[in-house]
Amino acid sequence: MQANSWRATARIDLAAIRQNLVVLTSRYGTKKYVADIAADAYGHGTSEVGRLARKAAVTVSESSNPLGGELYGLTRDPLLHAAMRVSALVIATKTIDAGEGVSYGYTWHAPTRTNLALVGIGYADGLDRSASNVGSLLLGGVEHRIVGRVAMNALVLDLGQHSAAIGDEAVVFGDPAVGEPAVGDWAGQLERPCAEIVAVFGSHLPREYRW
Amino acid sequence: MVVDLPQTAPTATIDLSAYRRNLARLAARVAPCALMAVVKADAYGHGLVPVARAAVAAGVEWIGTIDVETGLELRRNGIPRDVAVLTWQLAPNEDYAAAIEAELDFGVSTIGQLEEIVAVCASRRARVHLKIDTGLHRNGASVEEWPALVARALALSRSMEIVGVWTHIAEASESEDSAAIDRFSAALAVAEELGASPTVRHLGASAAAFTRADARFDLVRIGAFSYGISPGDGVSPSSLGLEPVxxxxxxxxxxxxxxxxxxxxxxxxxxxxxxxxxxxxxxxxxxxxxxxxxxxxxxxxxxxxxxxxxxxxxxxxxxxxxxxxxxxxxxxxxxxxxxxxxxxxxxxxxxxxxxxxxxx
CATH class of the missing domain: 2.40.37.10 (Lyase, Ornithine Decarboxylase; Chain A, domain 1)
Incomplete structure (x- = not known):
């Protein structure tokens, strides 16, 4: 689904998957290792990941196996790197007074006058509604909490005294090496498997590939 | 509806007859107010184009998609020009020229968006719905920004037509929704005083539109209920006279x-x-x-x-x-x-x- 390609993206780092393949084939043996590309390669793209595997002379399987997530860096193994980064753009900003409510049901009220950013990603993109008032996104180098209910296509961040501009990028998870939250942090907070998080985002968001 | 054919893969079966019956029941419920069929998020996962076509076949004259790309996709797939298609999550560098030519409607919250719309060369006037924030605090102009937004749209009337004035409400409680409706009415009065005469004023989505006559104005935006999705808390689709699709x-x-x-x-x-x-x-x-x-x-x-x-x-x-x-x-x-x-x-x-x- 390519709708809304400007506002939220799953960026796939194929170099990370290629490097993970090197680690895994040397660990298990090129002949024994089977690349698990079930569920559209865990949301990373069957054709792109399949091509990498074939180039490395690795067998692929469209039926999942319990260790399949290793290829996508979804385990705690420090030698394997996560390949998906999910981010979305700020689409509106505003400042509200203390006591004012935010989003459906007003499940959050501003304790003090504060700045808000509306970010173009929601539960229809794979950002769990259970992250409402719980999860955080990284924006301008600072983690800001989601306030109020996550809606179908948007959520609100409480920026406090920080500010943001329309078009700024907010990161759900990405590369911990550059200070971004890890997919495991996001998954852990929501008590969901990492594989579920990436498979769902990857099936709904437009994917952008880095080679 | 259960399909008896053997299957080898998961399947979502969409009963478009049930969808049309839901639309008919909802249209009767809110009449004489008009109904917008909301088809954002791939028609709530039901499949954009077949659902939108079914809505048009059922006589719906307003469709809501969240973004311009989806609106263009509907036009490419034959949703006729006399059906208005509202888009409201507008990109920082939106391609307004194509969207205006496709006769999409824009839900506009800022003067900046108005300026972007008039900056493009188009052979027709853009159709805009000006949005006021009545408390949800997502998009929409604040009460302070509102008069300037309306005035700017009026000043640009050679390039654009104010088709609508609208808002989203929080559905937090009866009294808070009443407060939002009051703020909306106040914003409408300000707009009319400045000289705006929108064709449609719209505020309510499924639940508020269903339960509150004072939330309907000229048009209601119906997503969930049209798919037979009820709000929960003990309220089932059948208790509303709706069928799952x-x-x-x-x-x-x-x-x-x-x-x-x-x-x-x-x-x-x-x-x-x-x-x-x-x-x-x-x-x-x-x-x-x-x-x-x-x-x-x-x-x-x-x-x-x-x-x-x-x-x-x-x-x-x-x-x-x-x-x-x-x-x-x-x-x-x-x-x-x-x-x-x-x-x-x-x-x-x-x-x-x-x-x-x-x-x-």
Whole structure:
């Protein structure tokens, strides 16, 4: 689904998957290792990941196996790197007074006058509604909490005294090496498997590939 | 509707007749107010183009998509120009020229967006709906910004027409919604005083439009209820006179030691949290989901006879004993919208109208 390609993206780092393949084939043996590309390669793209595997002379399987997530860096193994980064753009900003409510049901009220950013990603993109008032996104180098209910296509961040501009990028998870939250942090907070998080985002968001 | 054909992959069956009946009931309920069929998020996972076409066939003259790209896709797929298509999540560098030529309507919150719209060369006036923030605090102009937004749109009337004035409300409580309606009425008065005369004033979505006459104004935006998705908290679709539109099924692929494997998993959008909380139904009998994996789930069948090739119903209208979307939402502590919109686009959608399958 390519709708809304400007506002939220799953960026796939194929170099990370290629490097993970090197680690895994040397660990298990090129002949024994089977690349698990079930569920559209865990949301990373069957054709792109399949091509990498074939180039490395690795067998692929469209039926999942319990260790399949290793290829996508979804385990705690420090030698394997996560390949998906999910981010979305700020689409509106505003400042509200203390006591004012935010989003459906007003499940959050501003304790003090504060700045808000509306970010173009929601539960229809794979950002769990259970992250409402719980999860955080990284924006301008600072983690800001989601306030109020996550809606179908948007959520609100409480920026406090920080500010943001329309078009700024907010990161759900990405590369911990550059200070971004890890997919495991996001998954852990929501008590969901990492594989579920990436498979769902990857099936709904437009994917952008880095080679 | 349950499909009896053998299947090898998960399938979402969309009953467009039920969808049209829901629209007809909702239209009658809100009349003389007009109804906008909201088809954002791939028509809540039901399939954008067939659903939008069914809405038009049912006589709907307003369609809501969230973004311009989806609006353009509808025009490319034959949604006629006399059906207005409202888009409101506008990109920082939106391609307004194509959108104006396609006669899409824009929900506008800022003067900056008005300036971007008039900056493009277009052969026709842009159709805008000015948005006021009445308390939801997502987009929409603040009360302070509102007069300037209206005045600027009026000053640009050679390039644009103020088709609508609108807002979203929080549905937090009766009294808070009443306060939002009052703020909306005040904003309308300001706009009219400045000289605006919008064709449509719109505020209410499914629940408020259904229950409150004072939330309807000229047009209501209906998404969830048109798909037979109710708000929960004990309110079922049938209590509203609505029918679920989607039935989700998947085949049994293996049976072993009192467990059966069903070919649908969290990679298809089934929440992993369904394990231990939700049952699937095969031949009218319910079986608890014991685990959800990437591309399959496992159910406990005990000593029952279940065979590979059998069809498991995950949710549907409930007519064959299957659970409903509302049962899933309640068991998982969420709303039906989240469950249907997170289903993977890779799940095959089959569309039926009057019992006949449509070719896509």
């Amino acid at each position: 989607m039935t989700l099924t998947a085949p049994v692929t293996a049976v072993n030691l009192g467990m059966a494997t069903i070919a649908i998993g969290y990679g298809d959008g089934i929440p992993s949290a369904a394990a231990g909380r939700v049952r699937v139904v095969i031949d009218g009998r319910p079986y608890m989901i014991v685990s959800v994996q990437l591309d399959r789930l496992t159910i406990d069948i005990g000593d029952a006879t279940v065979r590979p090739g059998d069809t498991a119903a995950l949710f549907g209208a409930g007519a064959h004993g299957e659970l409903t979307l509302q049962d899933w939402a309640d068991a998982l502590g969420t709303i039906g919208e989240e469950i249907v919109t997170r289903l993977s686009p890779r799940i095959r959608r089959r569309f039926f109208s009057e019992g006949v399958e449509l070719n896509r």
